[in-house]
Amino acid sequence: MQEHIRQLFSENIQTMIATGESLAGPLENAACVIVNNLISGGKVICCGEGATSALANHFAQLLLDQFETERPTLPALALLPHNHSLQHCHQQDYLARQIKALGQSNDVLLVISLTGAEPSLIKAVEAALTNDMKVIALTVDTSGELSGLLNQQDVELKVPVHRPARIFECYTFLLHSLCELIDMTLFPQQGDL
Template sequence: MCEIHQAAYAVIRCFEQGGKLLLCGNGGSAADCGHIAGELCKGFLKRRPLTDDQKALIGEDFAAQLQQGLPAIDLTAQTPVMTAIINDLCGDNVFAQQVMAFGRPGDVLLGISTSGNAENVRRALITAKSQGMTVIGLSGGTGGKMQALCDLLLLSPEKETYKVQEDHIKMYHQLCILIEEHFFKA
């Protein structure tokens, strides 16, 4: 089984057990975190209609404007929380502290770093492992320091940042497709 399929299986297993996916990265990788959360929180390639029970509870008209979602949380989007951590604790702990707050055993952390050496992502990975979470990395080249911390590491063979990022978008789109196809077959 290829790494993307293994990563999809890990996230699927997490969601089936009531867990969530946490995402972190810097710069362009932070934008990728938001992109991934967006693909999973609502329909990506498939329409995800509500169940009949949900429709009955909230009404047909409202239900027609909602879709089933999967719990993916972009830790880079929590600006007030991030600035409090940076101000009161340490900037390198900006994601690790959120993993302490939101992460639970069985959850998955997807950390993105084109070099694999982002200290704040590395600390989040360490914290996730300590919380009993599955750790997936998305990186380039050799995977840098994050390689030793990941249960699964999806690597672009490229070393230039923009080329790594171009590979990453293809990788995480495939990941999102596999996850969506599992949960929303119609």
């Protein structure tokens, strides 16, 4: 069992190295998009489906509260996950409806996808683009339709891994890295504390 444990750590390290090599530029771009939109008075709207909605909530909370150092709050929210008790809300557009109601052209949608084919996330991205919002998408190599919706102003953070556990680890690390880059850019003096 200990050998298997060492293999898990090794797999994680190799995955993180590969992700770092492929996503350094896009991660910087994503941080710049968020910072520029926050400076212009926008907010970050986060969403995922199923388990990735927890990551969306986590990221929004880190922006609202703080990452590692105390700083002013940043405007962010996570969309409500699908609630089967909402009788009039169509199953696949529950996120899109929230974006239509809350999203504005100076906002950023941060969408977290495990497959790139989740209908609710595709409709969310379509709604964001209709509202002239920028999109940052955390995706995997197999991402199809969702990736195809993105344009040049959007940023795709496509992790080079397929195992769900490694995907979640990468996504969590990417979100924490984004927080650090945002804080470092907006509040450089906070890092000196």
